[in-house]
Amino acid sequence: MGTMVDASKDIDWSFPGDKKITVVFVLGGPGSGKGTQCANIVKHFGFTHLSAGDLLRAEKKSGSKNGTMIQNMMKEGKIVPSEVTVKLLQKAMLESGNDKFLIDGFPRNEENRAAFENVTKIEPEFVLFFDCPEEEMEQRLLNRNQGRDDDNIETIRKRFKVFVESSLPVVEYYDSKGKVRKIDAAKPVDEVFKAVEVIFAPFNAEAV
Ligand SMILES: Nc1ncnc2c1ncn2[C@@H]1O[C@H](COP(=O)(O)OP(=O)(O)OP(=O)(O)O)[C@@H](O)[C@H]1O
Numbered sequence: 319m320g321t322m323v324d325a326s327k328d329i330d331w332s333f334p335g336d337k338k339i340t341v342v343f344v345l346g347g348p349g350s351g352k353g354t355q356c357a358n359i360v361k362h363f364g365f366t367h368l369s370a371g372d373l374l375r376a377e378k379k380s381g382s383k384n385g386t387m388i389q390n391m392m393k394e395g396k397i398v399p400s401e402v403t404v405k406l407l408q409k410a411m412l413e414s415g416n417d418k419f420l421i422d423g424f425p426r427n428e429e430n431r432a433a434f435e436n437v438t439k440i441e442p443e444f445v446l447f448f449d450c451p452e453e454e455m456e457q458r459l460l461n462r463n464q465g466r467d468d469d470n471i472e473t474i475r476k477r478f479k480v481f482v483e484s485s486l487p488v489v490e491y492y493d494s495k496g497k498v499r500k501i502d503a504a505k506p507v508d509e510v511f512k513a514v515e516v517i518f519a520p521f522n523a524e525a526v
């Protein structure tokens with residue numbers, strides 16, 4: 319352990335009591351198009367997009383005491399302990415000033431799900447699930463060219479395994495509660511967005 323003080327211990331993580339917070343979890347396999355579609359939803363429906371993976375990459379880059387652990391976990395496609403990810407999400411939610419959030423790539427496992435619920439007491443409005451065949455996702459990731467260390471075939475295969483073993487059960491959990499909105503994500507981007515738009519139509523009146 320370094321000498322850095324954990325300032326997060328001094329922060330009041332509670333949201334203002336009278337504010338209704340709307341959370342949509344955005345799930346789907348690696349490369350299914352979560353980030354791409356979230357960018358479209360933000361433009362049309364006034365949500366703030368928070369990608370758990372992006373927040374972890376930023377935390378790693380910031381020189382945080384958790385940087386090496388995050389780097390090692392990501393290289394293996396493993397899920398970072400929820401304590402770290404939930405804190406990053408809560409901080410970003412509070413700092414945004416918004417009350418409508420797309421939480422992309424979270425919860426990735428049962429531990430993520432329980433930790434978020436216990437800490438924030440927020441239930442998602444629904445889960446937007448991008449369903450896409452593995453071969454299509456693999457091709458997309460290999461062609462992504464965004465310089466991500468985990469977009470190599472070895473790590474991609476590990477991420478697929480973690481998705482099937484740990485993340486799909488979370489989708490099934492929410493499905494059993496009638497909360498999953500499933501989208502065929504193998505179609506072209508604009509066609510996928512047409513299906514997404516239908517689901518978000520109730521938020522249109524509030525769009526910015
Ligand atoms: N419907 C689509 N058809 C073809 N290519 C797509 C489609 N949606 C996204 N892509 C491309 O596939 C790649 C992966 O998309 P994106 O980054 O949105 O996926 P993701 O689900 O956020 O992946 P990850 O879980 O790895 O963050 C990008 O290069 C993107 O441009």
Ligand SMILES: Nc1ccn([C@@H]2O[C@H](COP(=O)(O)O)[C@@H](O)[C@H]2O)c(=O)n1
Pocket residue numbers: 348369370371372374391392393395396397398399403422423424425426430468477
């Ligand atoms: N809830 C999460 C989300 C992500 N990770 C780690 O980040 C990697 C990349 O995530 P993307 O959503 O950007 O693909 C992922 O493979 C995990 O290693 C996590 O630990 N917990």
Ligand SMILES: [Mg+2]
Pocket residue numbers: 352353369371423
């Ligand atoms: Mg993404």
